[in-house]
Amino acid sequence: MKRIYLAGPEVFLPNANELGLRKKQLCRDYGFEGLFPLDTEIRMGDDNENLGFVISRANEGLIHDADIIIANLTPFRGASADVGTVYELGLARGLGKILLGYSNDPTPFTQRTFALFGDGPLHLHNPGELHDRNGLKIEEFGLNDNLMIDGGIHAASGEFLLHDATDSQRFTDLTAFERLLAQLKARSF
Amino acid sequence: MKRIYLAGPEVFLPNANELGLRKKQLCRDYGFEGLFPLDTEIRMGDDNENLGFVISRANEGLIHDADIIIANLTPFRGASADVGTVYELGLARGLGKILLGYSNDPTPFTQRTFALFGDGPLHLHNPGELHDRNGLKIEEFGLNDNLMIDGGIHAASGEFLLHDATDSQRFTDLTAFERLLAQLKARSF
DSSP: OOEEEEESGGGGSTTHHHHHHHHHHHHHHTTOEEEOGGGSOOOOOSOHHHHHHHHHHHHHHHHHHOSEEEEEOOOOSSSSOOHHHHHHHHHHHHTTOEEEEEESOOSOHHHHHHHHHOOSOGGGSOTTOOBOTTSOBOOOSSOSSOHHHHHHHHHTTOEEEEOOOOGGGTTTOOHHHHHHHHHHHHTOO | OOEEEEESGGGGSTTHHHHHHHHHHHHHHTTOEEEOGGGSOOOOOSOHHHHHHHHHHHHHHHHHHOSEEEEEOOOOSSSSOOHHHHHHHHHHHHTTOEEEEEESOOSOHHHHHHHHHOOSOGGGSOTTOOBOTTSOBOOOSSOSSOHHHHHHHHHTTOEEEEOOOOGGGTTTOOHHHHHHHHHHHHTOO
16 A cells, blocks of 8 residues: 655644544545654653654654655745645655645745735736845746745656635645545556 | 755845855865756746746756755745755755755744744743644744754754844855855865
């Protein structure tokens, strides 16, 4: 049975464990085993810095063990996906895993970034010359996130699926996640 | 001569090429060859989505070619490092490269995240129970950024160096970068 590492910002939600169980059940429904970051039992200690390293090491281990990564790339505290998830996606790419991602916000990256960091109305700017309020370039490649994210998934023959979830379901809607599982099943390993 | 991939948000600055040249010169000064993302000549075309993929593929190629990555992890448009840089750090980790990083903002990640997304004074919150305004957990591990970033560098026996640059030099100050080059030279490959 192929194993899927379930990357995403769910770990920061109050109901992280419940969401992990839901995702793992869906994996089973489609014939896969899901590996969730909180699966590894880690005890809190006084040494918090060391605890951070222990969790990181455990997650890297799960990614090594997985055949596939499905990353929840829904924008998190800004215009882009959660950086922890993005690191894991890069690690999985380096390890030659199958890469899949989804976002519950279908707004293109350029528009999203401009809305948060740009100045004035977008249509008044010349295409190819978009900058933020600090004069830093804003990517205009028609992609879903930073080009390294979309590009890595594309180069690995993966899929970056978009779904328009309601605001209250932004981090919990599993429509796109389940669609990716169905696609994976159809690949018939 | 060992090759160093120069990851960072410099590519978004107006003087990106000049900064790339400065970083590459410093690499030479310490006996290394620097590989900068904009080194690969890519021609603008009409097909911007494809152009994003071409740049991504070129950058991934440079990371494959490198022995070492030095990532500028200075916070970019939020509390964390630039996601493109973070993806590249993860990729380099997966490929078994030497990982080094620096940030020109020495504020700990917990404080930085709380300042942008938290509610009220930090000291009124119980340790271990920090959340943002949306009820999402804020990491409290005494680290410089998301634990996967600090943890990956730590697991690779690398170094995540901090430097307090002035605001106007936040993305251009090369003090920490040069210090890492000196450390690398002392490792005597």
